[in-house]
Amino acid sequence: MSITLAELGEAELLDRLARFAPPGQLNDDTALLPPDSRALLVNTDVMVEGVHFSDATTAPADVGWRAVVANLSDLAASGSEQVEGITVGLVAPGTTSWWWVEQVYEGISEALEHFGGTLLGGDCSTGKQRFLSISAFGRLGPLRLHRAQARPGDLLMSSGPHGLSRLGLALLQNTPLPTALSVPPTLKDQAIRCHQRPRPRFDALQTLVACKPEQLPWRAGGTDSSDGLLAAVHGLCRSSGCGAVLRRDALPRPDAWPCDSAWDRWCLSGGEDFELVLSLPSEWAESWRHHQPGSCCFGAITADTGRIIWNDDGALLQPSEFSHYR
Amino acid sequence: MSITLAELGEAELLDRLARFAPPGQLNDDTALLPPDSRALLVNTDVMVEGVHFSDATTAPADVGWRAVVANLSDLAASGSEQVEGITVGLVAPGTTSWWWVEQVYEGISEALEHFGGTLLGGDCSTGKQRFLSISAFGRLGPLRLHRAQARPGDLLMSSGPHGLSRLGLALLQNTPLPTALSVPPTLKDQAIRCHQRPRPRFDALQTLVACKPEQLPWRAGGTDSSDGLLAAVHGLCRSSGCGAVLRRDALPRPDAWPCDSAWDRWCLSGGEDFELVLSLPSEWAESWRHHQPGSCCFGAITADTGRIIWNDDGALLQPSEFSHYR
Numbered sequence: 001m002s003i004t005l006a007e008l009g010e011a012e013l014l015d016r017l018a019r020f021a022p023p024g025q026l027n028d029d030t031a032l033l034p035p036d037s038r039a040l041l042v043n044t045d046v047m048v049e050g051v052h053f054s055d056a057t058t059a060p061a062d063v064g065w066r067a068v069v070a071n072l073s074d075l076a077a078s079g080s081e082q083v084e085g086i087t088v089g090l091v092a093p094g095t096t097s098w099w100w101v102e103q104v105y106e107g108i109s110e111a112l113e114h115f116g117g118t119l120l121g122g123d124c125s126t127g128k129q130r131f132l133s134i135s136a137f138g139r140l141g142p143l144r145l146h147r148a149q150a151r152p153g154d155l156l157m158s159s160g161p162h163g164l165s166r167l168g169l170a171l172l173q174n175t176p177l178p179t180a181l182s183v184p185p186t187l188k189d190q191a192i193r194c195h196q197r198p199r200p201r202f203d204a205l206q207t208l209v210a211c212k213p214e215q216l217p218w219r220a221g222g223t224d225s226s227d228g229l230l231a232a233v234h235g236l237c238r239s240s241g242c243g244a245v246l247r248r249d250a251l252p253r254p255d256a257w258p259c260d261s262a263w264d265r266w267c268l269s270g271g272e273d274f275e276l277v278l279s280l281p282s283e284w285a286e287s288w289r290h291h292q293p294g295s296c297c298f299g300a301i302t303a304d305t306g307r308i309i310w311n312d313d314g315a316l317l318q319p320s321e322f323s324h325y326r
Numbered sequence: 327m328s329i330t331l332a333e334l335g336e337a338e339l340l341d342r343l344a345r346f347a348p349p350g351q352l353n354d355d356t357a358l359l360p361p362d363s364r365a366l367l368v369n370t371d372v373m374v375e376g377v378h379f380s381d382a383t384t385a386p387a388d389v390g391w392r393a394v395v396a397n398l399s400d401l402a403a404s405g406s407e408q409v410e411g412i413t414v415g416l417v418a419p420g421t422t423s424w425w426w427v428e429q430v431y432e433g434i435s436e437a438l439e440h441f442g443g444t445l446l447g448g449d450c451s452t453g454k455q456r457f458l459s460i461s462a463f464g465r466l467g468p469l470r471l472h473r474a475q476a477r478p479g480d481l482l483m484s485s486g487p488h489g490l491s492r493l494g495l496a497l498l499q500n501t502p503l504p505t506a507l508s509v510p511p512t513l514k515d516q517a518i519r520c521h522q523r524p525r526p527r528f529d530a531l532q533t534l535v536a537c538k539p540e541q542l543p544w545r546a547g548g549t550d551s552s553d554g555l556l557a558a559v560h561g562l563c564r565s566s567g568c569g570a571v572l573r574r575d576a577l578p579r580p581d582a583w584p585c586d587s588a589w590d591r592w593c594l595s596g597g598e599d600f601e602l603v604l605s606l607p608s609e610w611a612e613s614w615r616h617h618q619p620g621s622c623c624f625g626a627i628t629a630d631t632g633r634i635i636w637n638d639d640g641a642l643l644q645p646s647e648f649s650h651y652r
Contacts, residue, residue, distance in 0.1 A: 027565040028473045029400040029549055032466065033366040040359040040366065042446060044413035044461055048453045074355040087370035089415070089459040120368060123459075127374045133415040133449075133459030135370055140358065147354045223355055239353040 006094030031120035064107025071136035077224035080138030083117035089133035147239035150221030150279030166270025168195025178262035221279030243304030332420030357446035390433025397462035403550035406464030409443035415459035473565035476547030476605030492596025494521025504588035547605030569630030
């Protein structure tokens with residue numbers, strides 16, 4: 001059995017955590033980001049045990065990885081071209097093993113090595129429940145993607161398929177699938193990988209910046225699908241004062257995804273997909289679809305404020321409100 | 327009885343919280359800080375119910391105020407001349423009343439109005455325990471105060487008295503005082519005010535910057551006494567590889583503080599004082615003491631790495647390790 005945080009004591013815990021940051025980085029009350037000619041994007045996300053992760057489905061290294069990716073995905077969906085780093089607020093009961101904390105920070109470090117940035121600072125405390133609060137910092141590139149920048153006539157684009165993370169969670173929890181339709185083993189593997197090790201789509205953002213038709217201004221609506229595809233569309237419409245029409249035939253379903261309306265609900269609202277969901281002028285959309293493997297057009301933005309409908313029968317899509325509080 | 331967060335739902339909660347931020351500010355996945363020629367200071371602090379605050383001693387507006395001040399105090403102790411703003415991660419059970427949350431954000435807003443900055447963004451989730459994680463952002467002025475910048479021969483300076491917040495807590499909790507020595511009513515009032523509404527010492531930093539003797543470089547050691555005076559000295563010594571000698575006759579005791587070694591322990595280790603604790607070349611120290619009301623010299627930095635001693639008998643001062651985990 002590994003030593004607990006209570007046995008370790010706070011000073012020793014802080015010393016051990018400092019090894020995950022550059023030398024001397026955690027030696028002061030604050031972290032310093034040097035002046036830069038680019039604007040800074042800032043994001044804060046919380047992850048609570050029993051709400052966002054559990055020992056049953058998430059190894060501690062995956063908890064750390066996912067917490068970082070949830071934040072970096074927001075930076076990507078806002079136009080960040082470079083990650084500066086993160087701060088971490090860690091709350092855990094004194095009975096928590098150092099092994100668990102170390103593994104979480106291993107996962108954090110792995111994600112930072114993959115996607116850039118360093119551990120800049122943080123704080124820790126005891127509490128009744130395990131809990132991570134991460135703030136992430138990135139430098140803005142030429143395109144400020146923004147939820148409020150969708151315009152009627154834009155096409156709705158996705159950087160990749162949706163529903164995999166939800167399927168992965170169900171497989172890990174051994175809970176029922178939408179229907180008994182058979183799922184190929186390769187899809188199962190892909191789904192579990194997607195759930196445990198999601199990726200922020202900086203690559204798709206880079207393509208988007210590179211492929212902009214010259215005559216168009218740097219204006220695009222964007223968000224990520226951390227709360228699901230439909231919630232992403234809803235967020236774009238809400239912040240931009242628009243509506244949307246979704247193409248039932250062209251939902252960004254994963255390959256080999258069962259053809260069924262119940263499965264489509266997971267594609268629409270499964271959550272934690274961390275893809276870019278964009279609202280682009282058609283020319284830019286076409287250019288991006290051409291250059292970005294896996295991207296697709298699944299609808300369009302309309303002037304019909306607040307209404308999201310299907311293209312074939314005009315039926316209203318009600319974004320089932322996801323509420324942590326219920 | 328006020329409506330609960332579970333009854334409110336997440337969308338309505340976010341709408342209501344958005345009213346505490348500038349219009350449109352919470353409309354996107356991230357916040358943007360424009361380019362600036364000055365470096366950015368970043369700090370993250372967590373506050374957990376039952377550890378850092380409780381309904382018994384802290385009104386929710388004071389919880390919000392104190393959470394902001396704990397962060398801003400770190401910015402002041404690092405040389406921040408302007409607060410940009412904060413992000414807030416809020417975790418609370420669904421049974422929490424909207425009234426409580428609203429009051430916390432009222433306190434947050436009050437503190438930001440007093441000391442500068444705006445609510446830039448955040449996240450919220452349910453959880454078993456109430457919990458706040460705040461990240462604060464400030465622009466660096468000409469002096470980068472740093473824990474690792476103390477040097478042997480420096481004088482140890484404080485921007486104000488220590489022990490008041492601890493006394494205030496004891497009075498609010500109705501727990502025993504160090505001894506039965508009588509406490510004047512004015513000291514009691516001051517102590518409770520200090521505990522409920524601490525202030526970051528941006529004013530004392532401003533004086534420090536303005537009064538630097540011209541021939542000296544911009545080098546000073548500094549931290550805040552959020553964990554107590556002795557912990558602040560210990561932090562300076564640890565990060566700077568130095569030791570310290572403290573003047574027993576010149577501890578920064580509050581006016582009318584009982585003369586007693588037990589009371590002195592609260593002055594040394596009561597905690598949550600949020601004063602600046604500085605390590606300054608003697609000429610600068612003298613200039614600051616002259617210009618900054620309430621500041622004083624209570625010791626000096628030595629080359630005796632890791633040893634903090636009393637000036638009169640040379641006895642070792644052991645910073646009682648404050649550990650949340652025990």
